[in-house]
Amino acid sequence: MPDKKRKTPKLDELEKGEWPSFVKEIKSAADKNAMANDLLGQLERSYEEKIGHWKHGGIVGVLGYGGGVIGRYSDLPEEFPSVSHFHTMRINQPAGWFYTSDVLRKLCDIWEKHGSGLTNMHGSTGDLVFLGTRTEELEPTFKELTDLGFDLGGSGSDVRTPSCCCGMARCEWACYDTMALTYFLTMHYQDELHRPAFPYKWKFKMSGCPNDCVAAIARSDMSIIGTWRDDIQVDEAAVTECAKAGMDIQKDVVGNCPAKCMDWDGKKLKIDNKSCVKCMHCINAMPKALAPGKDRGACILIGAKAPIVEGALLSSVLIPFIKLEPPYTELIELVDKIHEVWSENGKNRERIGEFIQRVGMGNFLEAIGVEPIPEMVAHPRENPYVFYEEYFEEDESQENPKR
Amino acid sequence: MGDQVSVQEVSDAMYKMIKDSMGQKKWKATDLTKAVTEMFGERCDKNTAKSAIRELIESGKCVYTYFGGSFIEIPHKEGAEN
Numbered sequence: 269m270p271d272k273k274r275k276t277p278k279l280d281e282l283e284k285g286e287w288p289s290f291v292k293e294i295k296s297a298a299d300k301n302a303m304a305n306d307l308l309g310q311l312e313r314s315y316e317e318k319i320g321h322w323k324h325g326g327i328v329g330v331l332g333y334g335g336g337v338i339g340r341y342s343d344l345p346e347e348f349p350s351v352s353h354f355h356t357m358r359i360n361q362p363a364g365w366f367y368t369s370d371v372l373r374k375l376c377d378i379w380e381k382h383g384s385g386l387t388n389m390h391g392s393t394g395d396l397v398f399l400g401t402r403t404e405e406l407e408p409t410f411k412e413l414t415d416l417g418f419d420l421g422g423s424g425s426d427v428r429t430p431s432c433c434c435g436m437a438r439c440e441w442a443c444y445d446t447m448a449l450t451y452f453l454t455m456h457y458q459d460e461l462h463r464p465a466f467p468y469k470w471k472f473k474m475s476g477c478p479n480d481c482v483a484a485i486a487r488s489d490m491s492i493i494g495t496w497r498d499d500i501q502v503d504e505a506a507v508t509e510c511a512k513a514g515m516d517i518q519k520d521v522v523g524n525c526p527a528k529c530m531d532w533d534g535k536k537l538k539i540d541n542k543s544c545v546k547c548m549h550c551i552n553a554m555p556k557a558l559a560p561g562k563d564r565g566a567c568i569l570i571g572a573k574a575p576i577v578e579g580a581l582l583s584s585v586l587i588p589f590i591k592l593e594p595p596y597t598e599l600i601e602l603v604d605k606i607h608e609v610w611s612e613n614g615k616n617r618e619r620i621g622e623f624i625q626r627v628g629m630g631n632f633l634e635a636i637g638v639e640p641i642p643e644m645v646a647h648p649r650e651n652p653y654v655f656y657e658e659y660f661e662e663d664e665s666q667e668n669p670k671r
Numbered sequence: 672m673g674d675q676v677s678v679q680e681v682s683d684a685m686y687k688m689i690k691d692s693m694g695q696k697k698w699k700a701t702d703l704t705k706a707v708t709e710m711f712g713e714r715c716d717k718n719t720a721k722s723a724i725r726e727l728i729e730s731g732k733c734v735y736t737y738f739g740g741s742f743i744e745i746p747h748k749e750g751a752e753n
Contacts, residue, residue, distance in 0.1 A: 325737040327746070332728055334735030424741035425699065463725065464741030465700040611701050617740050 273298065274309035278316060294386065303384040303400050306350035310342060328355055328403050330410045334464040336420025337406055353402040354384075358395035358421035359413060360454065360461075363447040364434040365390065374416055382409040392487070393471070394431025395421040426464035427457045432474035433481040441551065442476030443494030443564035444592040450474050452596060466607065467614030467623075477560060478548045484572070484583070489620045490603065491569040491583045492592070496561035499541040500550070506557035507537050521553045565591040568602070571621030581621040584646035586638065602636070609635045676714040681707050681723035686732055689745055697742040700724055 276291070283289045294311075297304035310321055326339035338356040345352035359375070367375075375396070379385055384400035391397040401409060410420065421429030430453045433439070435446030453472055454461065460470075473484035476494040484491035511517055517537065522530045529543035530550065537557075539550075551558045568590060569583035590598060606620065609632070614623045624632045633640050685703050692698070698706075704720040724743065727733040734746045 325739070327734055327736045327744070329735060331731065334728070334741055339737065424735065424737045426741065459721070459725075463700070463728065464735060465704075465721070465724070467699070467701065468740060611704075614701075616699065 274305055274312060276308050276312040279308065279312050297385045301380070301385050302350040303354070304386060306348040307354070307384065307386075307400065310344060310348045310351055313344065313347075322354070328406065330406055330420065333420060333462045335423040335426045335462055338423055340400075351400065354400040355403065355406065357383075357398040357401065357406070357409060358391065358393065358423055358429065359398060360419045360421040360429050361390055361394055361396045361431065363430075363432055363450040363454075364437055365394075366434075366437065371416070375413075375418070378409060378412045378416070382412070393421065393423075393428050394473075394482070395429045420462070422461045422469075424464040425466045425468050426462070426470070427460040427466075428469055428471045429461065430454050430457075430472040430474065431482060433476050435474070435476040439476055441479065441494075441548075441560055443496055443560055444476065444566050446474040446476045446492075446494070448594070449492065449592055449596065452594065456600065460607075466611055468617045468619050470607070470620065478546050479552065485569060486572050486580075486582055487574065488572055488583065489570065490606075491572060492566050492599075493569065494560075494564065495546050495567045495589065496564045497589050498561035498563040500539055500544065500561060501559040502537060502539065503557050503559075504536070507554065508535075510554050510557055515554070517554075521550050524549055524553075565589050568599075570606075571619075571624055573619045573621050577617050577619075578622055581619075581625075583621070585643045588641070588643040602638075605636045674714065675716075676711045676719065678719055678722045678726055681711065681715055681719055682726040682730075684710060685720075685723055685727060685743075686745075689733060689743065693745060697736075697738065697744065699740065699742055703743060 276295075279291045282291045291308075294304050294308055298308055314320055321343050323341040323343055324339070326341070328339040329335075329337045336358050338358070340354045340356060342348050342351045342354060376385070376387070379387060379398050382401055382405040383398055386399040388397035388399060398409070413419070430450045432446035432450040433442075435442040435444075437447060450472075460466070470490070471488040472490050472492065473482050473488035474492045475482050475484045478493060478495060480491075480493055484493055507517070511534075515521075517532045522532045522537075526547055526549070527543045527545045529540040529545075531538040531540075541561075546560075548560075551560065566589070567585060568587040570586040571581055572583035573581050587602070592599065610620055610623055613627065613635075614620075615626075618626070627635075629644065630640065633644075684707055685698075688703065688706055689698055703724060704717060707715050707720050707723070708717070727743065728735065732745070733743050736742050736744050
């Protein structure tokens with residue numbers, strides 16, 4: 269039990285309003301945990317002074333692993349002794365974030381015993397995040413986690429814990445088994461996940477369809493997003509039902525199609541599937557009437573990142589369509605080749621998207637042995653891969669180079 | 672082409688590099704791999720270098736650290752803890 273409760277007038281403001289408040293949860297934990305109590309005190313100080321009081325990084329971890337623990341120390345240890353160490357542990361979450369309530373209780377018990385009891389469910393990496401413990405509690409926590417069948421996730425310059433949407437477990441639009449691929453990649457890249465060997469972090473995120481519920485296109489170095497290459501499935505009777513029920517198909521479906529590839533004459537919905545960009549809008553609007561095609565797989569995109577060292581990037585198409593079924597040989601060969609080229613030539617703290625920007629898409633494609641195709645053009649009027657080599661060769665042979 | 676160098680020999684060479692440059696240079700796994708590949712030439716492939724790093728870490732002779740990126744260092748007193 270904490271000796272005395274911290275006074276937190278500024279944090280109290282964050283409890284007001286209709287939304288959930290992290291302050292309320294920390295206060296609840298602070299009733300029985302000294303760490304949570306001192307955390308409130310230090311946070312209040314940060315809000316008063318408009319300055320953070322954490323020191324980040326360092327040497328802490330569990331034996332043999334280079335990831336999974338993020339060292340954090342208070343720079344006011346005398347004032348807030350219970351958070352002098354406040355390390356974060358990232359726990360590899362189950363694919364699709366499926367838990368049993370029994371396992372959740374056991375995880376919370378472990379963390380109340382060894383740490384602050386505070387968690388993030390889940391962090392932006394996808395991991396289950398345990399917030400705040402001391403160095404000497406890391407190994408005992410890790411031991412209890414592994415006894416329960418859990419492992420640490422990634423951190424630092426390694427493969428971060430792969431994450432995915434719930435996929436075929438709950439969603440009929442999933443174009444491939446996201447959970448199976450996530451589990452496979454997690455197991456296949458165990459060494460790269462626990463032993464940082466890259467210039468910087470590498471994130472895989474798997475979405476089952478172009479709705480991209482895990483926001484892979486904005487957050488992962490390799491975004492694997494489900495898609496299809498045949499025609500959208502249309503249940504004409506259900507389309508008629510939608511119209512009869514009062515849906516304005518012309519305005520709300522056809523009018524919002526970004527590819528303008530649909531036509532509605534009041535009776536029949538026609539789709540020019542060759543022009544469809546698989547945006548999912550029409551399928552989302554009429555889920556009973558329309559569905560993704562039957563020839564399903566995924567599109568692989570590369571290079572997204574949040575702004576850290578440089579600005580944010582969205583990923584762009586690398587492989588427009590790939591069938592994703594075990595043993596995933598084609599995918600693994602591609603990923604390994606990319607890792608090899610990036611590890612060999614990447615600068616410290618350079619994400620793959622930044623690396624591609626620096627060396628040029630053309631050079632990158634040549635290095636990984638992938639042919640350029642029109643789908644790789646990320647923006648209108650941008651052509652990142654044409655070299656005009658034949659043009660130069662022709663000119664050189666005529667000894668009259670014109671550029 | 673000579674015999675393949677042993678994991679232990681590569682691990683020892685990596686340890687010496689890290690120890691000799693302590694306080695002056697931080698080594699990433701890729702830097703160590705490049706350095707031993709240069710040192711041993713074709714006698715050391717990437718898998719041997721990878722195994723050597725693993726040996727360094729699992730023996731406790733070195734640890735991973737994080738300072739804006741992941742590095743491999745000889746264990747020392749945590750600066751941030753002071």
